[in-house]
Amino acid sequence: MFSKTCEYGLRAVIYIAQQAKTNEKIGITAIADAIDSPQAFTAKILQQLTKNNIVQSIKGPFGGFYIDEQNLQNISLNNIVQVLEGNRIYTGCGLGLHQCNAEKPCPLHFKFIEIRENLKKMLENTTLLELSSDKSITDYYLKN
């Protein structure tokens, strides 16, 4: 479904969001450890997310990644996926046609649109705030 980049990115951001309340920055080592991902690779991904203002970071001692209150409320999973996968997930043709639309549809076009729309809505409606709730932290896992 998603690329590794996107999977690690989502897990990392969710984890950072869950730590947001402590108001402490969290380092890449801790993050990679918490979500069980390759550290250097995850660092690259977070670099990209920082550039795109999904998460914030600060260098130096006691530095690390964090998410401010505003982003916690405004960022949804959709935003993260957009940065890491572009919008091909939402616009790409199920059969891989370069142009596939209502005028020149592939045989699956209209059926696919439905599924994708569901996915999009789900990602749009899932906010970092929701995923950083106490219940979410205790009931769900980011590694196994």
Added chain:
Amino acid sequence: MFSKTCEYGLRAVIYIAQQAKTNEKIGITAIADAIDSPQAFTAKILQQLTKNNIVQSIKGPFGGFYIDEQNLQNISLNNIVQVLEGNRIYTGCGLGLHQCNAEKPCPLHFKFIEIRENLKKMLENTTLLELSSDKSITDYYLKN
């Protein structure tokens, strides 16, 4: 969403299905041309689909690929995807966790299940027979 392998495979099979009525085998050159895919690569994919009894093939002059009446009725897109992608699309975790289930769910587990279930149903309910109907042939495109 799907791999190139799966995209080409689906398009190839749909095209072959659409030619089924003529009762003529259709060669790899004609198929690759009709669906605008790399010929040798598509041949490999069809080889795999032939082994798994999705399509049939016959060598030699006037040989090629075809789909018999029974498969036309029984094969759904789901069967093709299963062969070419395995079942990871249906079972894999959205966040890439190796084990993710109702007991140890990732934060997206239950939301993802819904989406995947929709996709699965759609693929199961879309048969080659439907896709080879006259309307389907005239109204939809397999290349652009």
Added chain:
DNA sequence: AGCATTAAGGATAAACTTATCTTTTAATGC
């Protein structure tokens, strides 16, 4: 039987994704 034709199979190459390592830049405390 011999030849032409077409898919199957194997080997290899190109492109892209995933992953790691090293150097540079920025922030903090002394």
Added chain:
DNA sequence: GCATTAAAAGATAAGTTTATCCTTAATGCT
């Protein structure tokens, strides 16, 4: 200012997917 810490940035390596090419096997025709 200097040492230390941690992210940013750049270079490179490993692995996987996508793609091509060449040889082999099967089929039909003469």
